[in-house]
Amino acid sequence: MDFLALIDKYYADNPPLKEILLCHSRQVADRCLKIAQAHPELNLDTVFLEEAAMVHDIGIFMTDAEGIHCHGEAPYLCHGYLGAELMRREGFERHARVCERHTGTGLTKENIEARDLPLPHRDFQPETLEEQVICYADKYYSKTHLNKEKSYEKVIASLQKYGEQGVMIFQRWKEVFE
Numbered sequence: 001m002d003f004l005a006l007i008d009k010y011y012a013d014n015p016p017l018k019e020i021l022l023c024h025s026r027q028v029a030d031r032c033l034k035i036a037q038a039h040p041e042l043n044l045d046t047v048f049l050e051e052a053a054m055v056h057d058i059g060i061f062m063t064d065a066e067g068i069h070c071h072g073e074a075p076y077l078c079h080g081y082l083g084a085e086l087m088r089r090e091g092f093e094r095h096a097r098v099c100e101r102h103t104g105t106g107l108t109k110e111n112i113e114a115r116d117l118p119l120p121h122r123d124f125q126p127e128t129l130e131e132q133v134i135c136y137a138d139k140y141y142s143k144t145h146l147n148k149e150k151s152y153e154k155v156i157a158s159l160q161k162y163g164e165q166g167v168m169i170f171q172r173w174k175e176v177f178e
Helices: 003-011 015-038 046-055 058-062 076-089 093-101 109-114 129-138 152-160 164-177
Strands: none
Touching: 003 015, 003 046, 003 058, 015 046, 015 058, 015 129, 046 093, 046 129, 058 076, 076 093, 093 129, 129 164, 152 164
8 A cells, every 4th residue: 555645645635734644644653663563472564554554544634623724524523434434445444444443442333322423323443453553552642733742641531531441441552562
């Protein structure tokens, strides 16, 4: 996969958003690759890890998030599954799964229904180790504060708002990946 060509294809007409996407995605990819290097016992697919980390947020241009130059119509929460649909059209099913499963520490069908979220009513939880590593790494970086890595404590505080399950998943990932 040529992830830069894919990003160029969908972001050519919005250079500020393209720059935000590339910077954020590179931060996530670099953290993923460091985890893979530190944990050879996990046998992570580093080529896929980098590619998928670079396109995990490719759907943001279809959402409405003025602060980061997103001028689409969908709520920002939808960027994962919209990006997954795009990746499937491009022929990248494995990458699509990362796109749709990286929100929070993953979303369950029950959680989506209970909170009446504007998402398809199905599970969006990371399953493979690569999906989990990307989801984990993504929590440390924001698209609104590009040059600042969040502390572990800040990540936990942001997850806490949505309940204990996400916090417990993240803590378990930290034990495995750090």
